[in-house]
Amino acid sequence: MAVLEGKSVSEFEEIVSNAGSSLVVVHFWADWAQQCAQMNDVMVELAKEHLQVKFVKVEAEAVPDISERYEVAAVPTFIFIKNKQKIDRLDGAHAPELTKKVQTLASAAVLPSTTAAAAPKEDLNTRLKKLVSSAPVMLFMKGTPEAPRCGFSRKMIDLLSGQKVRFSYFNILADEEVRQGLKTFSNWPTFPQLYANGELLGGLDIIKEMAESGDLATALPKTETLEDRLKTLINKGQVTLFMKGNRQEPRCGFSKQIIGILNDTSVQYETFDILQDEEVRQGLKKFSNWPTYPQLYVKGELIGGLDIVKELKESGELESILQNGQ
Structure with a gap:
């Protein structure tokens, strides 16, 4: 089965409604993110293996109403739906974990919507650990790289682009829980915040100093060919x-x-x-x-x-x- 595309709210809702009790896997992606392109390829292969599952791509920034509905603030993010109810999610480009979840959830018994809605929420600390490690270089900022929502975030994007750093991002304006929780988690009170291999490097001033001294290139993970x-x-x-x-x-x-x-x-x-x-x-x-x-x-x-x-x-x-x- 081909991977479907939800290009509008109405198209997306029609796909979910027509799925009935079948599992729906939704990939929120962006065309500028290389990891998303790789995960789209993984979706194509999974669709060949799991004909009973509906796989859907939603361009996160093109259909913001859907992204906000499912609290998607970074790409790639995967939402798993049954009976029109979200039953699970996966943040980041983790092909083995995605494969495992599809296999497990596709064969699992369908839970009543009330049970699915009452599923325990993931611990914030656990979620933050996953988020900061979801890409080799992860930027927590206000807005998106295409539309920064504060001057500091804009300067950070310009700096990283000038250094030709490949990174993923999380828009903290779209998730107040992450916004406040990350301040405590990182012991850093302001944004933007830049992480490398799950470790905090610092905010704009620190990254500026590292770039000027040449330490930034050393601190960032090398891009393996x-x-x-x-x-x-x-x-x-x-x-x-x-x-x-x-x-x-x-x-x-x-x-x-x-x-x-x-x-x-x-x-x-x-x-x-x-x-x-x-x-x-x-x-x-x-x-x-x-x-x-x-x-x-x-x-x-x-x-x-x-x-x-x-x-x-x-x-x-x-x-x-x-x-x-x-």
């Missing part, structure tokens, strides 16, 4: 299999067959579920010049897919090749 990330992944284990699903639960017939073959050997191996990371899924095809999955690597070198592994098993060479990777 896709090629570097792929090299790290294929060398994660001496023997590494990129597949759909995992060894306990293969998600396609080819992956299931190759797991069976590897399990018949005495070799230990790592697996990576390409369904949970669209960037890796597409990037590895080009990196390895191998268009399909599964893909088996030994000591960082591509052995091949299922057909090659079958041939190696039949010839008696497979175990020797895998053992050389131990």
Whole structure:
């Protein structure tokens, strides 16, 4: 099933109403946020796997009435709905967690709306911990990068843009609980506030000083290239299999067959579920010049897919090749 788009309040409400008791997964996104584009790709793959679930994209800033209704103040945010009632949410770009929630909520019994409405609210401290860590660099500001709502926030955006810093943001004007709670959580009384890897760097004056001294570039997490990330992944284990699903639960017939073959050997191996990371899924095809999955690597070198592994098993060479990777 294709991912639907809620481009207006009426379109969105029609989608939710027509879903009945089926799970509706709503992705609030923005076209300027790279993480949102990646999560949109994850949604496409999940839609292929869960035909009974309705997946919907809502551009957060284009349909503010819907964003405000569900207290969406940062992107990406995912809202889960059944029987027109919100039953769960996920803040940030967490593909494995999104996949897990979809699997769990899609198969869960439908709760009466009164039960769903009475679900306990997430502890504020827990929510703040998730928010400050929801992106490598996270800015809490008044307004949005396109429309800052105070001079300090505007200057921070200009500074980060000038330093070519990639960041996500949270509009504290859209959530008074977060606005007040973060002051205590961070022990910092004003906004904007800039976090890196879940740790507070400071406000505008501090970030200005760090930029002028050159310390800002050191304090911010380095942006790892896709090629570097792929090299790290294929060398994660001496023997590494990129597949759909995992060894306990293969998600396609080819992956299931190759797991069976590897399990018949005495070799230990790592697996990576390409369904949970669209960037890796597409990037590895080009990196390895191998268009399909599964893909088996030994000591960082591509052995091949299922057909090659079958041939190696039949010839008696497979175990020797895998053992050389131990």
